Amino acid sequence: MTTSRIEPEAPSHRQSASAEILGAALEQFATAGFAGTSLQQIADAAGYSKSSVLYHFTSKEALLEAAIGPAVDRLENVLSGLARLRESSEARELFVEEFIDFLLEYRLEVHTFINQGQSLVGIPGIDRANAVLGGLTSSFAAGLTTVEEKLRFGVALGGAAYELVASMNFGDEEFPHEERRSALITIVSELLAPIQNRQTTA
Amino acid sequence: MTTSRIEPEAPSHRQSASAEILGAALEQFATAGFAGTSLQQIADAAGYSKSSVLYHFTSKEALLEAAIGPAVDRLENVLSGLARLRESSEARELFVEEFIDFLLEYRLEVHTFINQGQSLVGIPGIDRANAVLGGLTSSFAAGLTTVEEKLRFGVALGGAAYELVASMNFGDEEFPHEERRSALITIVSELLAPIQNRQTTA
DNA sequence: GTCTATACTGTGATAGAC
DNA sequence: GTCTATCACAGTATAGAC
Numbered sequence: 001m002t003t004s005r006i007e008p009e010a011p012s013h014r015q016s017a018s019a020e021i022l023g024a025a026l027e028q029f030a031t032a033g034f035a036g037t038s039l040q041q042i043a044d045a046a047g048y049s050k051s052s053v054l055y056h057f058t059s060k061e062a063l064l065e066a067a068i069g070p071a072v073d074r075l076e077n078v079l080s081g082l083a084r085l086r087e088s089s090e091a092r093e094l095f096v097e098e099f100i101d102f103l104l105e106y107r108l109e110v111h112t113f114i115n116q117g118q119s120l121v122g123i124p125g126i127d128r129a130n131a132v133l134g135g136l137t138s139s140f141a142a143g144l145t146t147v148e149e150k151l152r153f154g155v156a157l158g159g160a161a162y163e164l165v166a167s168m169n170f171g172d173e174e175f176p177h178e179e180r181r182s183a184l185i186t187i188v189s190e191l192l193a194p195i196q197n198r199q200t201t202a
Numbered sequence: 203m204t205t206s207r208i209e210p211e212a213p214s215h216r217q218s219a220s221a222e223i224l225g226a227a228l229e230q231f232a233t234a235g236f237a238g239t240s241l242q243q244i245a246d247a248a249g250y251s252k253s254s255v256l257y258h259f260t261s262k263e264a265l266l267e268a269a270i271g272p273a274v275d276r277l278e279n280v281l282s283g284l285a286r287l288r289e290s291s292e293a294r295e296l297f298v299e300e301f302i303d304f305l306l307e308y309r310l311e312v313h314t315f316i317n318q319g320q321s322l323v324g325i326p327g328i329d330r331a332n333a334v335l336g337g338l339t340s341s342f343a344a345g346l347t348t349v350e351e352k353l354r355f356g357v358a359l360g361g362a363a364y365e366l367v368a369s370m371n372f373g374d375e376e377f378p379h380e381e382r383r384s385a386l387i388t389i390v391s392e393l394l395a396p397i398q399n400r401q402t403t404a
Numbered sequence: 405g406t407c408t409a410t411a412c413t414g415t416g417a418t419a420g421a422c
Numbered sequence: 423g424t425c426t427a428t429c430a431c432a433g434t435a436t437a438g439a440c
Contacts, residue, residue, distance in 0.1 A: 017423080032321040035238030039416065052424050054417065114364075115317040119234040147377045148385035151365060155389050159361020162316075163353060175349045183350035187357050191393065219405075240433065254406050256435065 018056045021046045025053075026067040030108040030165075034064055034116055061123050064112075068125045071102075071109035072132065078102050079136050093189065099157070100184045103164050104177070111165040149195050156191040160184055220258045223248045227255075228269040232310040232367075236266055236318055263325050266314075270327045273304075273311035274334065280304050281338050295391065301359070302386045305366050306379070313367040351397050358393040362386055 015023075024045035028037040039060055043050045057063040078098045082091070103110060113129050120126045137153075144150050163184070175183075217225075226247035230239040241262055245252045259265040280300045284293070305312060315331050322328045339355075346352045365386070377385075 033235045033237055033318065035235055036318075036321055038414080040414085048423095049425055050416085051418090051426080055423065055425095058417095060416065116235065116238075119238055146385075147381045148388060151377075151382065151385045152389055154365040155357075155361035155386070158364030159357035162360030162364045163356040175353075179349045180353065183348075183353045184357070186350060187354055187393070191357075191389070241435090242433085250405095251407055252434090253408080253436090257405065257407095260435095262434070 017046075017048065017052070021048060021053055021056055022063070022067055025063050026108050026112070029064060029067060030111040034060075034112065034120060064120070065123055065125045068109045068113060068129065071106035071113075072125050072129045074102055074106065075129065076132055079132055082136075082139075092192065096188050096192065097185055100160060100181060100188065103161055103184075104181060107164045110161055114161060114165070144195060152191055152195060156188045159191075160188050219248075219250065219254070223250060223255055223258055224265070224269055227265050228310050228314070231266060231269060232313040232317075236262075236314065236322060266322070267325055267327045270311045270315060270331065273308035273315075274327050274331045276304055276308065277331065278334055281334060284338075284341075294394065298390050298394065299387055302362060302383060302390065305363055305386075306383060309366045312363055316363060316367070346397060354393055354397060358390045361393075362390050 021042065025037070025042045028042055028045060032041075039050045039053055042063070043053045046053070053063070057066060078095070081098070082095045113126065117126055117130055117133075121130070144153060223244065227239070227244045230244055230247060234243075241252050241255055244265070245255045248255070255265070259268060280297070283300065284297045315328065319328055319332055323332070346355060
């Protein structure tokens, strides 16, 4: 599970140039921001020239689009599954797991989106992600009446996303993948438990 | 409590130019990022010319420094209080309240820092904030042994910060201040409860 | 204290040699 | 497919009029 997107190196070839450039770009976008990253930096990090970068991707925006597109696809999948199974509490458990797995797999993409989703409207992938998350919030929050319930939802999802993305800024060690995954599922499930209980008994 | 930093307008005067510029800059930094904000945008938003902005603040970096400085001061205060009272569980309750109040009062500053703290090292306020938060993590996490406990801490603080800063991106209504405050305190306290219990009984 | 005018640097992007 | 050379432009910052 949680299959890695990074393919192993082909013998004596490097990864394809596009993939190398894309990886470098994503990392820069996530840490320095879209506006804070120049094509030159991306080119240097990937080991190509600026023009080569623009040969593979027609513009800086196209590069961002390609970088976050797959993450948005996956997120749409996770959430469409949720919509169908909204009523049962097992469906919620499943949603939490899938969401955490999504975060684990696409943390850089999530980081770039969270930090810049507001200011980068117009780029298709960003707009899609905004729409999807807006839909998630309203569909999930439809049954939530109190302020505390809504905040609970926001803290759970935002906290998980933030933890995966920013905690290591401050000298944390890296945790083993499985341990981190199951701990996050426990914590988020616990946070959402009061909501589930109220809805399944009502 | 939670005294506002924005002074009421003086009769027939506008706010001082510095304050207007600073406010506009902070809002832009928080939403578009430091690199994504130009002096021209700040000047336009504040109703001055680019050169006027640079008269009041000697550089763009100085503007950022002035914008987040007070927040870092306050954060240092909150955390130094925590260090002295680390042992009792009431101290932890108090810390949660103070931390939430800090977030409520300085959400824009926190947002700019969270999103860009990695890439803006070298600016004094950013470095101070990084140091303070690093200290918080290690001092608080010193007694935390399991991965789950450490993640619990990260999710709680990150989730609260994220919720205050980004939830409204997706069409949420604004909640009444007191209701939001007490709900967040409840949620964060609950998240940290297992840690407190283990430590106070050990 | 605020403005216009200007200098200089680095950016995203294009054209064309290899 | 990758590079060098070049362009037009936006960015920060400075000088000086008012």
